[in-house]
Amino acid sequence: MKIIRGNKRLCFLLVSVLVFALVGGLALNALAAEERKGTSSFKKTWMKVWEVLNFLILAFFVFKLVREPVKNFFQGRTEMFRQKIAEAEGASIEAERELKEVESRFEMLDEEIQRLQQTITGQGERRRDKIISDAEQTAEYMLEKAKIESDMMMREAKIRLRQEVTNEAVRLAEESIKKEIGKKDQERLVDEYLQDLQQVPISSV
Template identity: 30%
Template sequence: MFVVLAALSLAPRVLTARAEAAAWTAVQTPQHPEPVSHEGGKQGRTGEEEHGSGWLALIAKIVNFSILVFVLVYFLREPVAAHLGSRGTQIRQALVTAADTRAAATRQLAQIEAKLAALPAELEALKVRGAEEIAAEQVRIEQAGQAERQRLLEQARREIETRLRMARRELLEHAANLAVQVASRRIQTTITPDDQARLVDRYTAQLAEANR
């Protein structure tokens, strides 16, 4: 399309330049008088006819070319204008899109630079927070260990106390059995029924105190 437009715009100038060159050549050609003779007259007329035929051919070419240019301009004017308009719209849209893309890229680059600038501070904050969390976890583990140790100690103490109570009770029961046996033997030998009743009461009282 652009080649056709360039050809159409340059065609009138080319034709004008060719016409001016032909006219200038015709003016500059010297006219030498020839001796008048029968054959010379024929040759002069033939030259004039050929010269006139050359001008007619040039004019015919100019007219044909002008008609061709007119036809091309007439039929290609609207398509070329539409194409140029569409192309201009596309170029404007491309420029707008490029400007938007450049602005978006600039904003993204600024954001990335800001993040990179803030990265050392964020890393330092993460390091501090990690150290604090580790220290807190160590304290929690120590506290949990102390609590578990206290729980185990308390459980062992309760078991020991329970075993001591059971051993004491067994000893008391064994001592009571021995006392009963001794008392029974003594009763059988020396103790009167009244003494026997007092011993039973005393033994009952001791058992009651031991079970408290």
């Protein structure tokens, strides 16, 4: 498609050159005829027309030569601006995406903070309950230990008291016996005890 358009432009350019050459040739012939007749007004007019035609031809060729570079330049600039606009739009989209991601992270951070607060609160409650339970168990253990120690002390006190009472009763009984039994009775008791020992078989001792 581009090749066909290029050929059309080339043909148009050649036709234009031929037309201008033909017009120029006719004008030159007319100018020569006028000079032979001795008239010069046509020459002046034709020179002006020819200057205009030369300017138009020059302008046309300049336009043809400059149009493509200028077109390419502006197309390049347009494409560059489009790319920059696309990049700016892409950067804007990326910035929006990053902003949404940051906002999402902040929301997740808030949820994480709330979860941590709940976890810390739950751990604190469980720790408090454990401390209370441990304190109750310790108190029960100490009470039980104190009760056991008290019972042991009571038993030991009763045993010591019983021993003291027994010892005191024995002492009082001995004193009473000593007072009631005379010396002769003591000798008699000793003799009876010795006789009893003599009657006991030796094998049983």
